[in-house]
Amino acid sequence: MLFKRRGNREAFEREAERAFPSVLGTALRLTRSKEEAEDLAQEAIVRAYEAYERFDGANFKAWILRIVTNLYINKYRQRQRGPMLNSLDEENALEPVADEQEAPDRALLDEMLSAQVEEALSRVPEDFRMAVILSDIEGLSYQEISDITNVPIGTVRSRLARGRMALRKSLESFAREEGYLNRGTWDD
Amino acid sequence: MIDPLEIQALADGELSKERAAELRAEIAKCQRSTAEFLYIQSLTVTVREKCPQSMDRELWTRCVHRLDEIDKTRRVTGMVDRYAWTLSTAFVMLIAVGAGYSRMHSNGLRPADVSRASAGFSSLGRSNEQSPAVVQRWLADVGHVPTGLSSSLPILGSAEGTLDGKRVLRVILRDSDRNLALYIFPGGQAFEGLADADGYRSGQIGDLNCVQWDAQGASLLLVGDREVSRLGNVAQNVSLR
Missing domain, CATH: 1.20.5 (Single alpha-helices involved in coiled-coils or other helix-helix interfaces)
Structure with a gap:
């Protein structure tokens, strides 16, 4: 019994340590507050350890990120300010992320500083932001994001598209402020 | 233009090989779809690179x-x-x-045990019959000799019970001060927790003092709300005959 518990602890610690940058990063990008993110990350680790016997052994990072997002939704979201989704936001028809006639300017995106991208991301409405974080930063599949956020895959796809569109607009605004862009589009 | 969600799914690697190949061919024919596909790819890479863990x-x-x-x-x-x-x-x-x-x-009873057990004692005779005769009958009944109680004090009541399996008699006496309880243990009884004092052994039961002595093969314990020396004075006038 004791050996089993000790073995569990070692296995958990090994996996949790590997996933901890993702846990903290996701917590930070969801809460947008260092203090709250640290609390959230610690609590997620504790909850995960307490529930480790129920982990199915498939994908530890996806499993623990589900704990992070659930904790965030239940505990921290009510205190958060910033743009929230309403049903209309989700139902609006999707438009392409890129503008018509626009050639993507990878060089311009490269010009952006990490802090600017993080800031632009933090301006994306919460549920869209969550989809972008889990997909583009954590590299999770639509199915895994669907499991974590408890929404159908179709909703994950549309949230991701909307999140990227919002991120693009936000980055564009930064680019304009910094003088990378003179007018409203990337290739001006 | 191709459905943006399909293009996004391709960029995210969410399509089957066959569908991905078909879509790539379709995208290649459409400038706007190509722009959309490349933009999603660029944005994804940028976010991943600029938001490190x-x-x-x-x-x-x-x-x-x-x-x-x-x-x-x-x-x-x-x-x-x-x-x-x-x-x-x-x-x-x-x-x-x-x-x-x-x-x-244990060497014997503690006075406090006597006090606690006496709460369950049952009264002997009716109140108007209380007299040395009741005590005498009880002593005779338990087979103790002598059977008489010699006391100058009036008897207000008497009750009997058992302690450590032995029958015990409690007699309530009255003098000019207050009531006193006299316990008679026919055949003798050892006590513990009592100290020797002027021919008696004395101790305390709660707030009350008590003196204990042996007489005529029986043990007697006198309990009252007064000093030990005064209890001793009363005890001198109480004996079995």
Whole structure:
């Protein structure tokens, strides 16, 4: 019994340590507050350890990120300010992320500083932001994001598209402020 | 233009090989779809590169300490759960052994035991019959000789009970001060917790003093709310005859 518990602890610690940058990063990008993110990350680790016997052994990072997002939704979201989704936001028809006639300017995106991208991301409405974080930063599949956020895959796809569109607009605004862009589009 | 969600699914690697190949061919024919596809790819790469993950060692160490605390709590509760029956059985046995030892090595009754047990004594005779004759009948009934109680004090009542399996008589006497309780143990009774004092053994029962002496093969215990010396004076006038 004791050996089993000790073995569990070692296995958990090994996996949790590997996933901890993702846990903290996701917590930070969801809460947008260092203090709250640290609390959230610690609590997620504790909850995960307490529930480790129920982990199915498939994908530890996806499993623990589900704990992070659930904790965030239940505990921290009510205190958060910033743009929230309403049903209309989700139902609006999707438009392409890129503008018509626009050639993507990878060089311009490269010009952006990490802090600017993080800031632009933090301006994306919460549920869209969550989809972008889990997909583009954590590299999770639509199915895994669907499991974590408890929404159908179709909703994950549309949230991701909307999140990227919002991120693009936000980055564009930064680019304009910094003088990378003179007018409203990337290739001006 | 091709459905943007399809283009996005392709960029995210969410389509089957066959569907991905078909879609790539379709996208190649449409400038806007190509722009959309390349933009999603660029944006994804940018976000991944510009939002790196980093390890916060200090915070991780704090997490490990919290895991240590959880383990410690689990160990304690696990041990208590596992040994609860053993611990409680050992505790009960310890009490039982202690009680048995105390009983076996006890030299006699403590005055407080007498006081507690006397609450369950039952009265002898009716109140208007209280007299030395009632005491005499009781002593005769238990087979004690002599059977008479010699006391200059009036008897207000009497009651009997058992202590340590022996029959005991309690007689309430009255003098000019207050009531006194006289316990008679026919055949004698050993007491513990009493100190020698002027031919008597004295002690306390709660707030009351008591004196104990032996007479005519019986033990007598006189309890009253007064000093030991004054109880001794009363005891000099009480005897069995």
